Amino acid sequence: MPRSSPKPSITPDTLAVPLLLGVTGPRHIASAHIDAIRAQIATLLRALRQQYPHTPLVLLSPLVAGSDQLAAETALAAGNGVALAALFPWPRQQLALDADRYGDPQPFQNLLDRATYQIDMPCDPARLAELRSQPDQQSEQYAEIGKYIARHAQILIAICDRDEDRPDSQTQQVVRWHHEGTSAPFSAQLGALDASRPTAIYYISPHCESVPNNRVVGASLEQLGIEYPPLPAPVKKKKHEPPSAESPQPWSQRAWKWLTQQLTTWFVQLNKRLPRLFGHTSQGTHGRDILLSRWRAIDDFNRDAERVAPLSDDLQTSRNYLLPADEAARAGACIERLLDLYARADVAALDYQGRSQRVVRWLFVIAAVAVAAHETYAHAWHEWYVLAAYPLLLWFGYRWFRSSQRSDWQGRWLDLRALAETLRVQVFWQLAGRTECTADFYLRHFRGDLDWIRHSIRAIFLVAGGHAVEKSTATKQSDVVRQAERLRTVRNYWVVDQLNYFVKKAPLHYQFEVAFETASKLAFFLAMALSVLHVVWHIVTEHMSHDLVLATFGCLVLAAFLEEYADLQTYALTARKFEWMAELFDTAEQKLTQQLMCEFDTAGDQPQRLALAQEVLFELGCEALAENADWVVQHRHRPPTLPGG
Secondary structure (H helix, E strand, C coil): CCCCCCCCCCCCCCCCCCEEEEEEECCCCCHHHHHHHHHHHHCCCHHHHHHCCCCEEEEEEEECCCHHHHHHHHHHHHHCCEEEEECCCHHHHHHHHHHHHHHHHHHHHHHHHHHCCCEEEECCHHHHHHHHHHHHHHHHHHHHHHHHHHHHHCCCEECCCCCCCCCCCHHHHHHHHHCCCCCCCCCCCCCCCCCCCCEEEEHHHCCCCCCHHHHHHCHHHHCCEEECCCCCCCCCCCCCCCCCCCCCCCCHHHHHHHHHHHHHHHHHHHHHHCCHHHCCCCCCCCCHHHHHHHHHHHHHHHHHHHHHCCCCHHHHHHHHCCCHHHHHHCCCCCCHHEEEHHHHHHHHHHHHHHHHHHHHHHHHHHHHHHHHHHHHHHCCCCCCHHHHHHHHHHHHHHHHHHHHHHCHHHHHHHHHEEEHHHHHHHHHHHHHCCCCCCCCCCCCCCCCCHHHHHHHHHHEEEEEEEEHHHCCCCCCCCHHHHHHHHHHHHHHHHHHHHHHHHHHHHHHHHHHHHHHHHHHHHHHHHHHHHHHHHHHHHHHCCCCHHHHHHHHHHHHHHHHHHHHHHHHHHHHHHHHHHHHHHHHHHHHHHHHHHHCCCCCCCCCCCHHHHHHHHHHHHHHHHHHHHHHHHHHHHHHCCCCCCCCC
């Protein structure tokens, strides 16, 4: 569906990955500035909806009086795919602990009633009495909301001046956390090597009385003056001077180095000057390019989700493959929504996989037929139309190849497969009673075109209600039995199924590798035999045989094509990885069987058994995510190429 098509109707219940926006700003805003601030927020929302028509927007707001409520009111007034997520520092029933922050009760209640999502920050119930008498502790809980917004928001609406020098203000703290990264509720702790991610901040001055010229109604996203962070520049260091006693390089080595540099520079410049011919696809390296690419990828997924929505049979098959309908119904609304998104990602990925593989196969066929036509003309059939078939087929194959490159079918297949596999782990973690978000364990140190998957999972986890699920700690006997049953379900429908899949697929890929290698060698040895036969023929008849030349060359081309196709499909490497994963899932299955496949009674070690089973599933999920990330990165940086011919 082209981007110029009519905008789809999006509601808060639309099954799609949202774009998360956060807001931070002062509690007190002069009435003379409210209209201008409201207009600028509305302009941003309108530009995002125009740029990404398939993607709903969710505003994360604590609903505190002032900036938070102003942004929430503007978002709800925008409608058409803009929803509100209300964030609270403790359970909503205890909001009276600090009622002054929310201002007039009636506007606050109106916003709360219209909020699509409501999320409470983790708070020990035993501390609630302590919070009543200690304002400092309350501030710490509100800081948790700021960290949550900084960690989850992809665009932060900061109602403050860019050059404001108040490092202790809550607004500036959230801005700093958004830039530098921070530990946050419902998220894994940041590791020592976890880099801060590129972020976007939309600054609005709290003192403006009119809308800036670049933020008038109808302004595009590029005109709004959003601040995108630059990527790190190379670190300058002192050039190392070699010791003077070291002998100089030989002239031939210096000449070769100079020639290599000149040719490299020339070819790069040629690629840039003729992008339509050579397919120059270099991406921008600025933070803005990374963020826009991430948001565009999310919108592309939502477009694909809409496209496959009518395929109800395929979607139901995909859901049932992961978890049967009766089990999913008992699992709860959160897992139901995760399953729905998994099914859409899975069905769309299979569609793009089929397109990508058909292109590769037909390109090899076209190249082989083109070479055969050329050699047939040279040695057997001297007609102009046989010769013309060679450039026509090559041009047709090249145009088809470039079309598939522009459509990026292989990239979409790999991305959607990664998203589906990440959702698979998320479903079974939730079912097992783990509350971790897979986004915090997938491609943690990877920066680039796959970063959109992590942000998508974090947004999906929010809208699916994952943050409202409490970590399972079975203590009563009834809880023990219920949790054990859910863990057995995870064992049966994830661990055992995946184990059987890997055990089945590993030998199959080895067979493919052996078959292609054998066929390639047979074609090569046949070419050698034909060449020897040609020598004998020439000695006996004193004439060359065009038929033998054609057959020899055909066998060599066939051998090369078979070898290149097998190398492109990476059958051997994939089979080996499947063997490793089979061993890993087999180990997990044995440990889970030891902990779960027994009669549960009132023995005191049953909760410990469940905890051990949960830990096994958590570590298994982390390994599955790592393996999938490795597979995706490996294939994404090895795209299909034109076969030689």
